Amino acid sequence: MSQTRILTLVGSLRAGSINRQLAEAAVQIAPEGVEIAIYQGLADIPFYNEDTDVDGSVPAAAQQLRAAAAEADALLLVTPEYNGTLPAVLKNAIDWLSRPYGAGAIKAKPVAVVSASISPNAAKWAHGDAVKSVGVAGGRVVETAHLHFGAIGERFGAAHPREDAEALIELGATIAELVGSAREELVSA
Secondary structure (H helix, E strand, O other), rough: OOOOEEEEEEOOOOOOOHHHHHHHHHHHHHOEEEEEEOOOOOOOOOOOOOOOOOOOOOOOOHHHHHHHHHHOEEEEEEEEEEEOOOOOOHHHHHHHOOOOOOOOOOOOEEEEEEEEEOOOOOOOHHHHHHHHHHHHOEEOOHHHHHHEEEOOHHHHOOOOOOHHHHHHHHHHHHHHHHHHHHHHHHHHH
């Protein structure tokens, strides 16, 4: 079987974000035959505007995101919760990936959502909004691949998530579900 490529979008732009650290841990534990890449350009993408989403006017940063998503077999979204919902940078990425309507780079692509916050609620509202947005955008949400981390300030405050054996097991299971879904998609295509 060929390499399975997972593109990871992190909803926090902060360099020291625990959500980013969770994405880094996912990269670290990727099994053989799976490549997980964290997309680095979300901060550079302008807010979605249909006026600029026309041939010859699509911003280069948005084109790069679309190309990266199109080349991936699946997407992994890692989101904190900002004011009870998903961060604007992640919603904006989903909006760009949903276009052109009916043929966007996210269409029918398997997507898993990992949410994490300092609250015991584990960013479940942001998680739900991400799932809703991905579904409306045409992505294929992999329900069995969802994962929530709560009270991350206490749990990961002194150590990187890659040092938490339980977190690695949970991330590994999420990745395995997402990879299984992506490989099913590739076989049926």
